[in-house]
Amino acid sequence: MTTDQLMARARRLWEELATTQVRFVPGRVNIAVAPDSKLSPAGWIGVVALGDAAIVTVRSERAERLVRKHLGTTPVGAVIDATVIQRLLPVMNVLGPATLAYADESGFRTSATGTSPVEQLASDHPDLAHPEALAGEADAAEAGLTACDSPVFAIRADDLIVAAAGYHTWPRRTAHIGVLTAPHWRNKGLAKAVGAAATAHALANGFLPQWRARVLPSQRAARTLGFRTLGTQLSFELTDP
Secondary structure, three states: OOHHHHHHHHHHHHHHHOOOOOOOOOOOEEEEEOOOOOOOOOOOEEEEEEOOEEEEEEOOHHHHHHHHHHHOOOOHHHOOOHHHHHHHOOEEEEEEEEEEEEOOOOOOOOOOOOOOOOEEEOOOOHHHHHHHHHHOHHHHHHHOHHHOOOOEEEEEEOOEEEEEEEEEEEOOOEEEEEEEEOHHHOOOOHHHHHHHHHHHHHHHOOOEEEEEEOOHHHHHHHHHOOOEEEEEEEEEEEOOO
16 A cells, blocks of 8 residues: 555544544645544544644634634644644643554564564453553553453563553544553563554454554654554643633
């Protein structure tokens, strides 16, 4: 699949998640009112930029007027810059930015890092509580291992799971990959190993793997596996307009 084809699939996915008729238009930032948008947490403003186009969803007409006034003519690259957003708007909280990367069969590279065996578990396996407890609530929630629709692929050390990955099925046959590594076991290639297993499973079942990453090590792991970074997601919460 070409990069243009991957881009087209990614854009259709996020247009559907916006839950309104907003579209990616080259060179433009399109803003729409979408109370049920899945581009951000409930009540927040969601921004997704893919290539040279961006869409923004807001929850009310009042917020839409404020956001359009300050972001309507802002360049696409600037609307995913948290510093710019905080300078232009009354922002209370920011989530992201996070890169959005995608893989297909032609570009995917399995990980040969290390010799630790990767085992397959059900997403409700009780042993997954160990890496979640070590990683902390925020990282565990981002990975969402115990809510995965797929099997979870894990690596153990001393009989305890220290790294695991699975995926959630999103619209348009997208597999949203979640990876979690216990803090003391990071930077050892384990995320690549379990992430590769989850990605291979997704591709074998006809899904488009998506890897969202806020931190550089996760972004590097995705690139190593052949994911192509196509865009960025950012969410922010306004103070009362």
